[in-house]
Amino acid sequence: MLQRKRKSPEAAYVSELLKAKPLAETTDPFDCVAEELELVEENLTRSIRSAESTLTDIAAHLICGGGKRVRPMIACLAFKAFGGKKVEDIVDIATALELIHTATLLHDDIIDGAETRRGKESAYKKFGLKSTLVAGDFLFIKAFEFAGKFDDTVVQWTADACTRLTEGEILQGFFNRNTDVTLDDYLEIVKRKTASLFQAGAKIGIYQAGADSRLVEDMDRYGLNLGIAFQMIDDVLDVVGHKELLGKPTGIDLRDGNPSLPIILALNAQQEAVVNAFKSSRPEDAEISAALQAIAEGPAIEQARALSRSYAEKALGPVKKLPPSRYRNALKTLIQLIVERNF
């Protein structure tokens, strides 16, 4: 009961998932690193305080708005799974990863003109382009403040992940409303745009615990494949998810012309409603609905889920190489939770 109480509402995501699918407490990924994640929350709250209240308001709007904290969780679990002891060796870099993720969300919402995020008005809609852009920069800088205190290797991995993130964003822009997009293009986008921070978290976590380069590479593969599986399910939920659970409407990818996995699979199956809606520069609501229905009724969703499971499977291999522990179990459980989630 005490442990439940310690959970901040923001970090309760995994617990919510667990309600639907109870697990032995020892493998609840959140419980395993509750103390570390609590410190991450404190870091986040402290770091967004600024002399300019606008910056704090915008940052808080997103930071305190129900993020899943998956990236810090991965970093902390990987750290503990190799026997990492001192929380100060992992908490600040885990914080940096969440700050980077949040910064990119603020900038993404500008790029996509997003109306909603995490169940409420997007920062972009609420605070406007200018302040939201600067607030994104502010969070990048705070991330840098946390990450810059680690050794050169960690700094380099973090910077590399960020660079790949921006490259993924550009690549995604290139394939916007572009029906030539292939599954390989998709994987390239997702590896950079989503998986890069999962990879960084997993490998930095185990590196900070003192693991050798072989295990670091294993955890890199864990993060890569888990990140891909995660994004695939995100894409599926944008078609068949529930608005209330997601905190945002469905069909955003189609509306924005983002080449999501189900869209690409439906394009491959030459589903005309999807081709038309995806190509259209300003698709009507009726077009979107028809296309969503076509995707839902076609093979794309099942194919996408199967693909996600195959990447989840690839993430499982590296975990098996870790010494047995509740943290190893939690890393496994996290894969399952991510693939089976419905929000």
Added chain:
Amino acid sequence: MLQRKRKSPEAAYVSELLKAKPLAETTDPFDCVAEELELVEENLTRSIRSAESTLTDIAAHLICGGGKRVRPMIACLAFKAFGGKKVEDIVDIATALELIHTATLLHDDIIDGAETRRGKESAYKKFGLKSTLVAGDFLFIKAFEFAGKFDDTVVQWTADACTRLTEGEILQGFFNRNTDVTLDDYLEIVKRKTASLFQAGAKIGIYQAGADSRLVEDMDRYGLNLGIAFQMIDDVLDVVGHKELLGKPTGIDLRDGNPSLPIILALNAQQEAVVNAFKSSRPEDAEISAALQAIAEGPAIEQARALSRSYAEKALGPVKKLPPSRYRNALKTLIQLIVERNF
């Protein structure tokens, strides 16, 4: 002659100034740190290479587009002025400061909707909002990669400067087209938005050379006051400068509703044409011209130049405390060049 040849066209700014006002070679700020600045140029060129050519193109558009490299120059001069020897102790952090500056220019142009920058189309106009936003993030990340390898103190100072930069941006937005803006507000904006990177450069430079905290504070004051003086002249040139020399049209501050120093002084003098143009959400060209003429004919420009000189004077004090050397002379010369420049 050889030394002239070593100068990259981008870093030749100070030499251009010197043509108009020849100085003894020993005090030419560029010549004093030509070798270090050449390495900064190499760093910049190398760092903007990306797998995504769009990112490289946008970054190169600005990085190779005639920046003055004032911030790296200050860092390198302060370093050498206290006997700093190893170029690797200063070049990477000097590079980081220029990358941060460039990243903020990309984002500023989005915020201001700028049409031109450094004599050509702005990146925002040429490449669009989305790619320019991401390219700004990309440059922030590259800066972080360079800065993150230094010790905690340098990382913290760099991050603090960046934080103040974003706060200055927000504060400036708050006073956009706001006739309540005072000279104190202006100084607060300028200290954060412009002087912060000058300060960081100056104090990091001398710190990296091994100076004690007293001298670090002196150089902090040098950077602060030089930065303020620099921005004041920038503001003056936006009214009375020459379009061709500036690489951008004049009157931008009035058009954008940015509270520049001459505008504030003209508001204080209750110059009606300026009040009206500054308040107007979409001032007509004729309104802008009338207001610019009013400022030019009124007392504001001379007052602004006098204020700039007073801050230049304040920057001079700390330099005098340095041991005599050509670098100390160059730091002095830099003040003079900045205050007397006409582009």
